[in-house]
Amino acid sequence: MRRTKSEPEPGGLLEIGAVARELGVAPSTLRTWERRYRVVVPLRGRRGQRLYDPEQVATLGRVLAQVRRGARASAAHDLAVIPSPVRTSSVRLQPSTHAPLQARQAIDDLLGEPDNPRFAFYLRLVASELVKNAFLHGSARHPIRMDTKLFADAAELRVHNGGGRLTLRMLRRRRREGGRGLDIVDALADAWSIDTGPLGTTITIRLPVAQSA
Amino acid sequence: MNESLFRLLNERLEKRAVERGPDATFEIVCECAREECTVRIPILVAEYEAVRSEPTKFVVVPGHSDASVERVVDATGGYEIVEKLGEAALVAEVENPRDG
Numbered sequence: 001m002r003r004t005k006s007e008p009e010p011g012g013l014l015e016i017g018a019v020a021r022e023l024g025v026a027p028s029t030l031r032t033w034e035r036r037y038r039v040v041v042p043l044r045g046r047r048g049q050r051l052y053d054p055e056q057v058a059t060l061g062r063v064l065a066q067v068r069r070g071a072r073a074s075a076a077h078d079l080a081v082i083p084s085p086v087r088t089s090s091v092r093l094q095p096s097t098h099a100p101l102q103a104r105q106a107i108d109d110l111l112g113e114p115d116n117p118r119f120a121f122y123l124r125l126v127a128s129e130l131v132k133n134a135f136l137h138g139s140a141r142h143p144i145r146m147d148t149k150l151f152a153d154a155a156e157l158r159v160h161n162g163g164g165r166l167t168l169r170m171l172r173r174r175r176r177e178g179g180r181g182l183d184i185v186d187a188l189a190d191a192w193s194i195d196t197g198p199l200g201t202t203i204t205i206r207l208p209v210a211q212s213a
Numbered sequence: 214m215n216e217s218l219f220r221l222l223n224e225r226l227e228k229r230a231v232e233r234g235p236d237a238t239f240e241i242v243c244e245c246a247r248e249e250c251t252v253r254i255p256i257l258v259a260e261y262e263a264v265r266s267e268p269t270k271f272v273v274v275p276g277h278s279d280a281s282v283e284r285v286v287d288a289t290g291g292y293e294i295v296e297k298l299g300e301a302a303l304v305a306e307v308e309n310p311r312d313g
Contacts, residue, residue: 100249101249104249118218121215121248122218122222124248125222125248125251128249128251129251181251183240184222184226184242184251186229187225187226188225
């Protein structure tokens, strides 16, 4: 039985015409992106036709959204291909002297039996230091929230505490006084940021697996 | 071996202080065996370098040494220098970040 060109292939695969119609672009645009920028390389059918799986179509949709916002197609691909975390966890900790230990426990629960003990050691250390910081300087009335995303090559850790805004002056003073954990974070993380406002402060860090090796 | 992981961290902390010269003070984390211990020790770059020149020596807070694997070889008001013994010394040498 012959299938028409727009009919979906088995396994949810779509040919280029169907994908182009769905996204509202010309098929030649998809071919150009593939050739010039390697933006999504589709599978090939028996006749050599391009076949896109649903994830590739979704990626192309994100690329297109970025291009329509003004990004170049080559850069848009990097923006659109978002790595998914392997595991995530989110815990709320009561601000107390026990919170750093509970943060360590939460990391252990997330990692399970760690493949890389060094990485686990440093992730526990950074988590406990950030939570200790949040306990010492945040609001005693609001729980501390710790979100951890584990990727194949890194972990992203986000610790939020309620309380007043952290000013640059306060931050400098803390660093002068030994950092209160921030010096450790700075030495271990390959990137970190602080988002602070009248409702609280969030510190986000990225700890690479490789540097812990 | 937690001591070696703390030592690796302290090496990074030192790297940031070394630009200020050998007389600069910076803070290291206690290099004892307890993972939860993150007590800070102020130390001169030159003093830390002297300890680090020997891979089996570590800096700990007074009272944090473990007589079963190390002995105290020097002490100041703020910290003790311990030397690993036996198998712990071998591990310390193998884990030395300055070795290769």
